[in-house]
Amino acid sequence: xxxEVDIEKQNGSFHFSASFSLSASRCGIFGPSGxxxxxxxxxxxxLQKPDRGIIRLAxxxxxxxxxxxxxxxxxxxxxxxxxxxxxxxxxxVRGNLFYGWKRTAAPQRRIAPEALIEVLNLGxxxxxxxxxxxxGERQRVALGRTVLACPQLILMDEPLTxxxxxxxxxxxxxxxxxxxxxxxxxxxxxxxxxxxxxxxEEVLVFKDGSLQAKxxxxxxxxxxxxxxxxxxxxxxxxxxxxxxxxAYRWGDSELILTERGEDDxxxxxxxxxDIVLFKRHPEATSxxxxxxCRVAGLFGVNNRIGVELVCGGxxxxxxxxxxxxxxxxxxxxxxxxxxxxxxxxxxxx
Amino acid sequence: METLVNLxxxxxxxxxxxxxxxxxxxxxxxxxxxxxxxxxxxxxMRSKALLEGVVNLPLVLxxxxxxxxxxxxxxxxxxxxxxxxxxxxRIIFTLAGAVIASAVVGFPLLxxxxxxxxxGIDRNCLQAARTLGAGWWDVLLTITLPLSGRAVLAGMxxxxxxxxxxxxxxxILAGNIPGVTQTIPLAIYEYTNTxxxxxxxxxxCLVSILLSFTVLLLSEAATRTMRRK
Numbered sequence: 001x002x003x004e005v006d007i008e009k010q011n012g013s014f015h016f017s018a019s020f021s022l023s024a025s026r027c028g029i030f031g032p033s034g035x036x037x038x039x040x041x042x043x044x045x046x047l048q049k050p051d052r053g054i055i056r057l058a059x060x061x062x063x064x065x066x067x068x069x070x071x072x073x074x075x076x077x078x079x080x081x082x083x084x085x086x087x088x089x090x091x092x093v094r095g096n097l098f099y100g101w102k103r104t105a106a107p108q109r110r111i112a113p114e115a116l117i118e119v120l121n122l123g124x125x126x127x128x129x130x131x132x133x134x135x136g137e138r139q140r141v142a143l144g145r146t147v148l149a150c151p152q153l154i155l156m157d158e159p160l161t162x163x164x165x166x167x168x169x170x171x172x173x174x175x176x177x178x179x180x181x182x183x184x185x186x187x188x189x190x191x192x193x194x195x196x197x198x199x200x201e202e203v204l205v206f207k208d209g210s211l212q213a214k215x216x217x218x219x220x221x222x223x224x225x226x227x228x229x230x231x232x233x234x235x236x237x238x239x240x241x242x243x244x245x246x247a248y249r250w251g252d253s254e255l256i257l258t259e260r261g262e263d264d265x266x267x268x269x270x271x272x273x274d275i276v277l278f279k280r281h282p283e284a285t286s287x288x289x290x291x292x293c294r295v296a297g298l299f300g301v302n303n304r305i306g307v308e309l310v311c312g313g314x315x316x317x318x319x320x321x322x323x324x325x326x327x328x329x330x331x332x333x334x335x336x337x338x339x340x341x342x343x344x345x346x347x348x349x
Numbered sequence: 350m351e352t353l354v355n356l357x358x359x360x361x362x363x364x365x366x367x368x369x370x371x372x373x374x375x376x377x378x379x380x381x382x383x384x385x386x387x388x389x390x391x392x393x394m395r396s397k398a399l400l401e402g403v404v405n406l407p408l409v410l411x412x413x414x415x416x417x418x419x420x421x422x423x424x425x426x427x428x429x430x431x432x433x434x435x436x437x438x439r440i441i442f443t444l445a446g447a448v449i450a451s452a453v454v455g456f457p458l459l460x461x462x463x464x465x466x467x468x469g470i471d472r473n474c475l476q477a478a479r480t481l482g483a484g485w486w487d488v489l490l491t492i493t494l495p496l497s498g499r500a501v502l503a504g505m506x507x508x509x510x511x512x513x514x515x516x517x518x519x520x521i522l523a524g525n526i527p528g529v530t531q532t533i534p535l536a537i538y539e540y541t542n543t544x545x546x547x548x549x550x551x552x553x554c555l556v557s558i559l560l561s562f563t564v565l566l567l568s569e570a571a572t573r574t575m576r577r578k
Contacts, residue, residue: 047476073479074487080480086473090495099491100481149481 001025001153001185007043007053007063016040018211019053022187024202026179028217029189031206037189040206041157044187045080046073058152077108079151079184083158085142087130093141094126100149108150111182119177120144136167140174147178154179157189169349172198173265194269197221197233198348222317226302230272230317234345238264245288245342252312256288258343267349272306272319274344278337279328288342291316295334298325309338356552362528363536364556369444370519370532371512374451375505378459382504386463387493408457412517415454419522423449446523447515447530454518455511459504466500467493499575506568510561533557 006019016039029037042048044055044062052065057078062071079100087096101113117123120140125133133141139159146154159175160168176199179186188199196203196217203220205212215223221230239246239261248255248266257268281290293309293316300306305325309316318338320330330336356364385404389397407415422428423440433440440446470493478488494501516534523530525539537553540546 045480047479072484074482074484078480080477082473082477086471086477088474088478088492099478103482103487145481
């Protein structure tokens, strides 16, 4: 995907302006509410008209203020998944799913409906009226409906915000699977850093209606270490029972966790503050995980230091204070022992 | 029961005319009412308040005044008079006049019902349809129209019922000509002005009640079927 945007829009007293170009296939638009994320979505989808500027997607001009080009929403082939599903209440699940598909020209129908229905696990719901769907099911139908229109780009406007925590993490694997399997570029709008990290590689950060920065999602996560802390996202396979606990293979090493992952692919979160670093191996400790690592680098945010650790081929970030760095003599290349309690890992997916 | 059977030829005519007028008025007014309701519900133009005022005027004006204004519009020396004459169309004292009078008087009720229904439609649904590739007409026919279907039906019912009872504007624009423009209310009016016509008037009153009631029942049934879908 190649998206070029340089637009301005005045909405009452709210001024919006953004100028960027994107090429990553999974991008995020990040910012607090009222920062212009939804305005960005509406302008891209053609639901609002910019006051001036240009929007180009994959070589096509969708909007050009000076040349008087403004492609209608229905001709842009930009799909939108809204915050609340907004399914058509007078149609059943099938009617909703195929609404866009029926309006897509045959040569552009590059997604097989059966495959998508399978991935989203909607087969048994096809003839159901949409009033009899749960929140998560509705959001899956909304996603399916948008994907089946075979758009060049999908915008997701806080698609997980309306769902409760548990449901949220049930939907994310579907999202990841769909975007991996059908290779559709994604622009993911959210104010949640965790969702950003799960869904995107690169983010545009908005504040007060203007674009503040464009950076890698990982960089955004590290820069917010001082405010919310940094969380390591660790992906494991199936665990083995180890006494009362569960053992997961992680690169060359093994980690002991209290929580059991029931899928082939399990995602855990580990707060960087929950990792304690030792200069030498502590002979006895109640913590179950002692990993010998090499320091790869340091980065500082205010009075916190993030220590990048390489453990058996994997990367881990621990957060400590500058004083500890000095006392332990932590510098790139130094070997340390990272100690992590088995209960510090929080299961996400 | 005997009273119901004893309808004169003039009465049956009046009943048929009433039904014809109500059907005609409803059919003519519904598409226009839908369009006006759409503009009122969805557009953001500044002159909306003015349009709203004009549409609702017949609701607050005495029907006789509406009838008189229509007479000024369609009369031989009226605003549209010369044009209608050239086209050889007569509105005044004809069935067409009765239909127009009913349509105008019932119009605000029709628009109000449809508009309320349209305002209840989730705007994001319409936007979603557009991003899925549906053009304006497509969205109108596949989303807006089905979702306001119940409101349209309710509006049509109001319109039909109002037309069955239209008196003031009709008598001014279409007159009270038996067999041509004399609907049930006009026939009742004539009976009550005729010595000994009370019984005949009562007959028509019963018919009127029966007719209105049937319309309400039919509309209720139709609404229920739509809801079930």
